[in-house]
Amino acid sequence: MDNADVFFHQIGVPFRLARGQGLRWDRNTPTMKITFCGAAGTTTGSKHLIEINGVRILLDCGLYQGRRKEAMERNRDFPFDPAQIDCVVLSHAHIDHAGNLPHLCKRGFSGNIYATPPTRDLCSIMLPDAAHIHESDIQWLNKHRKREDLPLLLPSYTKLDAENCMKQFVTLSYNRPMIIADGVSLTFIDAGHILGSAQVILDLEERATGKRSRLLFSGDVGRPENDLLEAAAPSADVDYVIMESTYGGRKHELPAQTSEHICHLIRLIQQRRAHMIIPAFAVERTQQLLYTLDKLRAENCFSPVPTYVDSPLAVRATEIFRLHLEDLKATVRESVFMRNDPFGFEGLHLVRSVDESKSLNKIKGPAIIISASGMAESGRILHHLRNNVSNEDNIILFVGYCAENTLGWKLRNGNPKVNILGDEFAVNAQIETLDSFSGHADHDELLAYFDRIKGSKQRVFLVHGEPERSSVLCEALKERHPQGKVEVASMMQSVEL
Incomplete structure (x- = not known):
């Protein structure tokens, strides 16, 4: 062992983290540096690089989602050398935060990926699923490129x-500090966004100066009234904040309004003998929808209607929810234990095979079809939209955020025609949105979350938001917190602290 290896062995960092992974012992760097490599000026592709004591720590490694050409370029090219990253700290399993990890590892990253146990288990199904979609997308593109005599893509x-x-995953439960690098201790606390989602606390000591500070990365902040999860945990003694701003300037519907509207829409499709198509993320959103539908049905809000979850990923994710009941609200745990399972009510059909999925096109009469992905960018939802979007009796219900230029965004924003899997379709179906199902806190909830962050908060950087949303939240936080500097982070901005 050399001196560096001895040090890391003594503080409990795995031996392989210290050897052969590009650690840089630049003791002349007096400050910590943050570089915003993704989800700055947009809501996707979360990546924030922390450099301290010659160590590089990447917060999240998400896929960028948007226009195909731009997305492929951004996801293919890292703004840093993956082999020089020492470790990754992952806030949660959503693809816009975790989806580019396989590519990072393929390109030479060999360090630890720190995550909560549920996040690790969800990634075990979500990352291979995303890779399968990526490979299928490349295969589809190559068919067209071959016809046009263009070079094929890999x-x-x-x-x-x-x-x-x-x-490469190493799991760490909430509120269990762990030293992950020289002068860096990691603690996860609950973010209330999806199962296992975490706020990241890094306690930092700069070796060159002896300066100590605490950085908080919010990850994605959940809503305090989530049916399944507890609210985001408060934090203390925070000096620097990297905070999401997805719903800056926007307010979600109240739960009572949501319930009333859902019941109204379901009664409409029953009268019309039509379909309700719900694009929904396989993780958390689908489970929350099932919980709500079960609850409203029990309250006789509507008569039973066949409900289909057409997403093998969502089916597997639901099983992971059952494995991690300790991270769900007590009321949900009790429901599962008492066999009044909100994830398996009467009339619910879990669709796994391709043949079963295709058979849904032949359904007559009212039906609810929940399918991934939530932004309608890939997966089985595309086939259901192809078959249902032009029928004026049908309802397309969006229950979460859609990034700009995704198919879901175009439908939500009233495009009269959309392209789905290479063909153009008229949008005649009734388009509805319910942002109260969003896993993201709204404007007022973000302000309340910020107030629960205690400490000097001398620098606050807003990320994960479209420019207009981030700017509105920035102005509100400046008024609320004049003693600190609040700013909207920009892509590839580097800040020394």
Whole structure:
């Protein structure tokens, strides 16, 4: 062991973290540096690089989602050398935060990926699924490129790459500090966004100056009234904040309004003998929808209607929810234990095979079809939209955020025609939105969350928001917190602290 290896062995960091992974012992760097490599000026592709004591720590490694050409370029090219990253700290399993991990590992990253146990388990199904979608997308593009005599494309990573990167995960439960690098201690606390989602607390000591500070990365902040999860935990003694701003300037509907509207829409499709198509993320959103539908049905809000979850990923994710009941609200745990399972009510059909999925196109009469992905960018939802979007009797219900230029965003914003899997379709179906199902806190809830962050908060950087949303929240926080500096982070901005 050399001196560096001895030090890391003594503080409990795995031996392989210290050897051969590009650690830089630049003792002349007097300050910590943050570089915003993604989710700055947009809501996707979360990546924030922390450099301290010659160590590089990447907060999240998400896929950028948007226009195909731009997305492929951003996801293919890292603004840093993956082999020089020492470790990754992952806030949660959503693809815009975790989806580019297989590519990072393929390109030479060999360090630890720190995550909560539920996040690790969700990534074990979500990353291979995303890789399969990516490979299928490249295959579809190559068919067209071959006809036009264009060079064929290669996938950035494969399902096997996704499975291999799971070997690098190291799990850490909430409120259990762990030293992950020289002068860096990591603590996860609950973010209330999805199962296992975490706020990241890094306690930092700069070796060159002896300066100590605490950085909080919010990850995605959940709503305090979530049916399944507890609210985001408060934090203390925070000096620097990297905070999401997805719903800056916007307010979600009240729960009572949501319930009334859902019941109204379901009664409409029953009268019309039509379909309600709900694009929903396989993780948390689908489970929350099932919980709500079960609750409203028990309250006789509407008569029973066949409900289909057409997403193998969502089915597997629901099983992971059952494995981690300790991270759900007590009321949900009790429901599962008492066998009044909100994730398996009468009339619910869990669709796994492709043939079962195709058979849904032949359904007559009212039906609810919940399918991934939530932004309608990939997966089985595309086939259901193809078959239902032009029928004026049908309802397309969006229950969460859609990034700009995604198919979901175009439908939500009233585009009269949309392109789905290479063909154009008229949008005649009734388009509805319910942002109260969002896993993201709204403007007022973000302000309340910020107030629960105690400490000097001398620098606050807003990320994960479209420019207009981030700017509105920035102005509100400046008024609320004049003693600190609040700013909207920009792409590839580097800040020394």
